[in-house]
Amino acid sequence: MGILDSLQQLAGQAGLAAQGDQAKVAGGFIEALTQHPEGIEGILNAMKSNGLADHVGAWANGQAQEATPEQIQQGLGSTGLIEQTAQSAGVSSSAVTSALAVILPMVIQHFAPNGQAAESSNFGSLAQMVLGKLL
Numbered sequence: 001m002g003i004l005d006s007l008q009q010l011a012g013q014a015g016l017a018a019q020g021d022q023a024k025v026a027g028g029f030i031e032a033l034t035q036h037p038e039g040i041e042g043i044l045n046a047m048k049s050n051g052l053a054d055h056v057g058a059w060a061n062g063q064a065q066e067a068t069p070e071q072i073q074q075g076l077g078s079t080g081l082i083e084q085t086a087q088s089a090g091v092s093s094s095a096v097t098s099a100l101a102v103i104l105p106m107v108i109q110h111f112a113p114n115g116q117a118a119e120s121s122n123f124g125s126l127a128q129m130v131l132g133k134l135l
Contacts, residue, residue: 025099037134047075069097
């Protein structure tokens with residue numbers, strides 16, 4: 001199963017009302033990430049610097065280590081990505097952290113295999129595909 005399928009499945013599991021929020025958060029996060037000067041590398045660095053290196057390592061290697069919304073806040077709080085995503089998606093910051101607790105492990109696994117950020121050209125084209133599928 002690919003990342004696009006996984007993101008769509010997650011949205012579907014949450015029900016029709018929440019599906020819109022999950023899709024909005026995924027799209028808003030990708031939009032915020034593409035505009036972030038450090039991109040996926042900034043996420044990796046922030047998460048590692050803020051005590052979540054074990055999570056990043058597990059996700060990058062395809063392991064399904066869970067994260068809580070509080071851990072997402074802890075890891076990304078200083079990057080501005082949560083607020084940018086909330087603004088882009090038109091949802092609350094708490095909705096973003098809840099959704100990212102599920103979405104972020106897949107994003108890191110796909111865009112940063114083995115803990116290394118994928119090439120930005122790869123990221124841009126895949127981001128467009130994700131946005132096209134979810135929005």
